[in-house]
Amino acid sequence: MATNTCKEFLNHLELWMEGERHPDAQAHLGSCTSCRNLVEDLNNIHQQARSWNLEEMNLSPRVWEALRFQLEQEGLIRSNDPSQPESSTAGWFSRWFRILPRPVMAGAYLTVLIVAAFALMKPIDKQINEARWLNGTQVSTTPLHAQLNTEQKVVYSLPNTNPVVTASLQKNMAIVDNYISLCEKSVREEPQNEVARDYLYDAYQQKADLLAQMTERGENAQ
Amino acid sequence: MNAIDAMPEWMGKGNWKIASLLISGLLLCNIASAAIPPPRRLEQHFKVTAHPVITIHNPNGMVTVKAWTKSEVMIISTRASDDVEVEAEQMGNRVDVSTHATSDNVAPDDMRADYQINVPEDAELQIHDDAGEVNVANVLGDMNVETVAAGVDLEDAAGYLTVKTVDGPFQCLRCTGRIEASSISGNFRLWDLRSYHVRAQTSTGSLLFSGEFLPNGLYHLKTYSGVIEVRFSPGDSFDLSATSLKGRVNNQASLTPRTHAQHFYSRFGNSLFGTFNAGRAKVELSSFDGTINILKRE
Numbered sequence: 001m002a003t004n005t006c007k008e009f010l011n012h013l014e015l016w017m018e019g020e021r022h023p024d025a026q027a028h029l030g031s032c033t034s035c036r037n038l039v040e041d042l043n044n045i046h047q048q049a050r051s052w053n054l055e056e057m058n059l060s061p062r063v064w065e066a067l068r069f070q071l072e073q074e075g076l077i078r079s080n081d082p083s084q085p086e087s088s089t090a091g092w093f094s095r096w097f098r099i100l101p102r103p104v105m106a107g108a109y110l111t112v113l114i115v116a117a118f119a120l121m122k123p124i125d126k127q128i129n130e131a132r133w134l135n136g137t138q139v140s141t142t143p144l145h146a147q148l149n150t151e152q153k154v155v156y157s158l159p160n161t162n163p164v165v166t167a168s169l170q171k172n173m174a175i176v177d178n179y180i181s182l183c184e185k186s187v188r189e190e191p192q193n194e195v196a197r198d199y200l201y202d203a204y205q206q207k208a209d210l211l212a213q214m215t216e217r218g219e220n221a222q
Numbered sequence: 223m224n225a226i227d228a229m230p231e232w233m234g235k236g237n238w239k240i241a242s243l244l245i246s247g248l249l250l251c252n253i254a255s256a257a258i259p260p261p262r263r264l265e266q267h268f269k270v271t272a273h274p275v276i277t278i279h280n281p282n283g284m285v286t287v288k289a290w291t292k293s294e295v296m297i298i299s300t301r302a303s304d305d306v307e308v309e310a311e312q313m314g315n316r317v318d319v320s321t322h323a324t325s326d327n328v329a330p331d332d333m334r335a336d337y338q339i340n341v342p343e344d345a346e347l348q349i350h351d352d353a354g355e356v357n358v359a360n361v362l363g364d365m366n367v368e369t370v371a372a373g374v375d376l377e378d379a380a381g382y383l384t385v386k387t388v389d390g391p392f393q394c395l396r397c398t399g400r401i402e403a404s405s406i407s408g409n410f411r412l413w414d415l416r417s418y419h420v421r422a423q424t425s426t427g428s429l430l431f432s433g434e435f436l437p438n439g440l441y442h443l444k445t446y447s448g449v450i451e452v453r454f455s456p457g458d459s460f461d462l463s464a465t466s467l468k469g470r471v472n473n474q475a476s477l478t479p480r481t482h483a484q485h486f487y488s489r490f491g492n493s494l495f496g497t498f499n500a501g502r503a504k505v506e507l508s509s510f511d512g513t514i515n516i517l518k519r520e
Contacts, residue, residue, distance in 0.1 A: 161323075162282060162330040165352045168371040172388050172406040175426055179446050183510070186467070193490045195467050199446065199510050206406060206425065210388070213370070217352070 007135040009035050010128070017042055034134075038127045134191035137200070141184075144204055151211050158218025169214050176210060179203040262304075268295045268312045273363065276341055277348040279320040284336045285351050289343040289360035296340040303332035346381075364399075373408075391427070409448075424448055432519060435460045435503035446510045453519040454498065461501035467491035468511035474518045 160166035183200035415433025477496025
């Protein structure tokens with residue numbers, strides 16, 4: 001199967017991440033920036049997850065400080081004596097670790113992991129969603145676009161009775177075609193933008209209406 | 223006996239010559255009258271009952287329709303040339319009017335026919351006029367007007383009004399019915415309106431609305447790049463949503479922000495949402511990259 005569209009590539013994404021390199025998927029990745037970015041993001045997450053395993057507790061002092069403050073606020077741990085400041089992070093952490101009940105520690109660690117995962121997952125979710133929206137829009141408009149263009153060629157070959165009317169119809173067809181291009185550009189830039197999609201579908205509707213009018217006049221002239 | 227001898231006595235030799243001339247003249251007249259086309263101006267009358275339907279198909283020309291109090295449809299047509307014919311026929315309570323070419327090769331200007339039509343107030347109209355102009359006044363029945371380049375001008379119309387042009391402008395003056403209008407590059411001017419439902423869309427044309435926002439009324443105005451201008455008075459009461467994806471929204475109305483969640487459109491483009499007075503009518507303005515102006519009525 002030729003993996004030549006984003007939708008088809010997304011179907012192969014899981015296998016790709018497991019290391020299976022289908023030639024069509026590779027070819028698509030070479031030409032599609034959006035899917036390439038998606039794969040890069042997934043690889044980053046993968047690497048990040050591996051580094052967490054390796055440096056299990058080596059989170060930044062700032063994170064631990066925030067966590068400690070939160071736990072103190074909730075009364076789950078006792079605050080340090082300010083008259084005896086700790087000189088190193090590891091020192092206060094080891095004492096703090098000792099006084100913390102184990103379930104609290106596990107819960108806090110899990111919370112930090114979930115927050116970090118969400119922060120990292122947001123861009124990837126966005127890209128997957130955008131790719132889906134874009135793909136959905138393309139699936140619905142590509143055949144329509146081709147069909148209307150074929151129809152347009154036929155209509156333009158029909159005889160016309162009034163050059164003024166024909167000129168008006170063709171001028172307005174150019175306006176509609178221009179709007180289709182502008183709307184498609186907007187949809188590509190913001191695939192989730194419902195307004196741009198509505199305008200795109202609307203522009204196609206206008207084109208279809210216009211072609212119907214031209215066909216009717218052309219057939220009457222024959 | 224020759225022919226002259228056989229003539230009656232009252233036809234003397236001189237009288238015979240006069241008779242020959244008269245006969246020749248009459249023959250010539252008959253031949254000439256057969257070649258003269260029917261007059262280009264034609265007046266026709268059709269008796270109708272309540273709610274008649276009048277359909278008009280004209281490729282090019284001015285169509286003027288006015289209401290009168292008679293239960294009758296009067297059609298005065300004027301053809302631009304003998305290459306077109308006007309046909310008007312009655313089928314029950316419907317009168318169909320159309321313009322046809324009489325030959326295959328007719329110049330566009332010769333295809334023109336102008337119509338002046340008088341109809342009962344409650345008449346329903348269906349008008350197709352590609353180029354020229356359509357004017358309708360004081361007709362209260364439903365109306366469907368479709369044109370390409372012809373402008374459409376409706377005055378004091380009511381009923382369900384649907385207007386579709388390609389680049390013809392559309393003006394509706396003091397209309398009170400339900401209005402649905404669409405165009406690609408035609409300008410719309412909806413003036414002194416008292417309609418409870420207005421749906422108007424034009425792509426590059428501008429759209430001007432000045433009228434009352436009636437309680438429970440729906441007003442949906444949309445353009446691609448054309449300017450939308452809505453004029454309101456201090457006594458109006460409406461709930462407004464205005465969105466231009468890539469254009470500006472200028473507002474002179476003091477709106478109260480909505481308390482409930484915003485419509486999803488607010489995530490994109492330049493949007494404005496709010497309630498003016500009690501928010502009894504619903505006004506939706508949207509444009510792709512055109513400017514939206516919400517202005518106080520002078």
